[in-house]
Amino acid sequence: MTDVVRTGFRPSRIAIYGVLLLACLVYLIPLIIMLITSFKTPMDIRTGNLLALPTDWTVMGWTKAWSEACTGVQCEGVRGFFWNSFKMTVPAVLISTLLGAFNGYVLSKWKFKGSDLMFGMLLFGCFVPFQVVLLPMAATLGKLGLANTTAGLVLVHVIYGVAFTTLFFRNYYVAVPDALVKAARLDGAGFFTIFFRILLPLSTPIFMVSLIWQFTQIWNDFLFGVVFASGDSQPITVALNNLVNTSTGVKEYNVDMAAAMIAALPTLVVYIVAGKYFIRGLTAGSVKG
């Protein structure tokens, strides 16, 4: 596509760069505002404006958000919730990715009667609005004694994430030639040997996609967190929302922004470090089938 547009003349090139750079600014400004505000004093916030740099750079907002700010009734900052999110995200990401890898392997290379139906069910499952499962899930978690626990949230995220991870792996493995599996079967390899010796060594990219996609999805989730967790087991997103919406006392925007930064940092870091895989996950997640 790109190799043809050599003849473009100067003015139009300048216009194109202009638009693109302006768009960069628009996308970046909220992040910049979030950062500067988080380093301001409350005084600075009232006297300055959104884009004015802090007169006194201070990490007060950050320390307060981390360990003192009120998120509802307690005032212990978001620290505990930040770790909650990790405790929830890491196992949920690993379990759903592993399940997805095996499912994808079976649904692409060991098709059986009904495997296409299962694939269809999974595909459809990716689109179902979670509102239709919230209430029964809440009831079930209650019965299982998992209500308001991190384990309960892990279970929920595994169930509703596995449809996506299965699709990732299935679509990836479909592109691996069937002849490889046939050759390995003739060489005497069985189900697991073929998976671990032939397919797994090829799967690094799709594992990255799945891990990163699931990490962002689960870390950023709010709906399941707010419905299935309360108090001490809440994830960071719920805590952030509580902190921002707590109406007691004076509004401290520096603390809000610092807390938002804390909530955003893990996924931002992942995005910056492995953005390539993140984009691939987004595109794969939307052009399914």
Next chain:
Amino acid sequence: MSQLELRDIRKTYAGALDETLKGINIDIASGEFLTLVGPSGCGKSTLMNSIAGLETITGGSIVVDGKDISGMEPKDRDIAMVFQSYALYPTMSVRENIAFGLKIRGMPKEEIRQEVERVADLLQISPLLDKKPSRLSGGQQQRVAMGRALARRPKIYLFDEPLSNLDAKLRVEMRTEIKKLHQRLKTTIVYVTHDQIEAMTLADRIAVLKDGELQQLGTPKEVYDTPENLFVASFMGSPSMSFIDVTVERSDTGLSVTVEGSDGRTLALPVPEYLENWAGNRVVLGIRPEHISQPDEQKRDNMMVEEGRFTVEVTEPTGPDVIAVIRLNGIDVQCRLDAEHPVEWGEDAELMFDMRKVVFFDPQSEKRIRPQ
């Protein structure tokens, strides 16, 4: 080496209306090289996968050395296969690729090493052993794929269009290589191809398949000279056989058929006596390009040779000879002339019809009319 019997093999895919294989019977002798040939969709790959155990058959049995293996898992059948795409394990080196099957079968390390080296020597791939398949050329990958099959020393080798991903020159080289290998190792080989030249050059016997049915089973010469039906006749040979609708006539000198050129000139061609019963009826005359050539003094006296002048419509020089196209009874007919023989398109050429090896088909059943 082992002998393989296919007894009434049937296969219907789940949900499909038609049978993909409609009762195939072939006996393959120990050490025999059999090629399965046919157009795409004829069931040859299904048959091959069924022999390997990669697909389950819905009827019949596959017997190796007297033992029915139809229900066995692929790994227990002791059959190796070379795939069209080579199917080399991309993350393993050439050495690991060849050793994989041996390792899984629990062979001791030292023996594996020796076996890999033996095979590498045999195929001249020793310098490649530590490379990854992606670093190899198509021809080298092809050799490694064969090496992987050879290392297992299986009872039977299956080749699934192994040369069709190679360029023309390499294909011919590898063809010779495979033939040499077979002559040296005397292995039982079933070789699938859609390339009839490959089939002719390699095989001890050829099985021609169409629509899941065996059309003909025979040596390359049998299949080429005495095709059982119109399909086999048209499939084997390049340029292919021409089919001319003619009527068998009786005259004082014997039986003959008449062909008419594009300018209205006619020529009566002698036909063999076994068409006696067909006198007055229409038959299809099957004539190969080499049966029509420039006049040859030595043949002139033969009863079954006739000469005539026809207008050449097109000439296609191939190097060793020239294919000239003439029109007989409304269809294009290819003639193979000596490259030194001067023919120009649009001009008349004196042509000699050698009717000794032509074949005739029943226009209804499309089967060859056999001499009584």
Next chain:
Amino acid sequence: MEHIQRRPTGVARASSGLMDGLQRWLPKLVVAPTFILIGIGIYGYMLWTGVLSFTNSSFLPSYDFVGLAQYAKLMESERWLVASRNLAIFGGLFIGICLLIGVVLAIFLDQRIRQEGAIRTIYLYPMALSMIVTGTVWRWILNPSLGLEKLMHDWGWTSFSFDWLVDSDFAIYTIVMAAVWQASGFVMALFLAGLRGVDSSIMRAARVDGASLPVIYWKIILPSLRPVFFSSVMVLAHIAIKSFDLVMAMTSGGPGYSTDLPAVFMYAHTFTRGQMGLGSASAMLMLGAILALLVPYLYSELREKRHD
């Protein structure tokens, strides 16, 4: 001659029928847990919610069936109507603007731009953020006294006034803004990938035919990106119908319930207002809306697949 004596390799040949049977069942055994989890967690629960929507469940699920009464109540509920209307406004604007921005940026970025990778990274990073974070930031930016308004006053535009966030007629548009900021880069990425997939010889052929660049894009390239267009709409619509986080973080549905979306309505009635039956009915209607979009989409997708 190497092949005459066959090497005895009895080791693996001893595998028994039992092992073979297990091998045959393994694939099914491996997917069984997922099948059960999905079967119950998605399809079973969907049915369960469906059943609850026909009951008069309040704070706890009950099984007194009241027919379509909850749906009737829903239709009469002013708040549901506002939520539905908001979804139409929000969804329409969100999808439309995202597509427009996404397509334009993708085409511009496809003109051999220097530092393309860096620019793309900037456009897409909002997608990595939680909607709660996005909501928090935009709520601050749009703060009626200290946010954008103050910035403009400081820069000398003293008559500038912007209080949409607390204006019940306009608050929904602030949510559109934040949502577009978050998702438009993603649409850009989809279209850019689509553009990169277009055969460059089409472009050359059109140029040889004398077409100008805008004409080529408008008449040839964009129409060939129809599938990308449809999948973008699908994903954006899906985000719009499920949107919950953003509203909760920016306005909590307020002022009043002027920025309610169906998802917020469902949450509020089911989990805080003790009207589970009504909440379930609203969830079922959301599912219906998704189905209305999804079924034709999947149908055409699968049909195209079959044509391959």
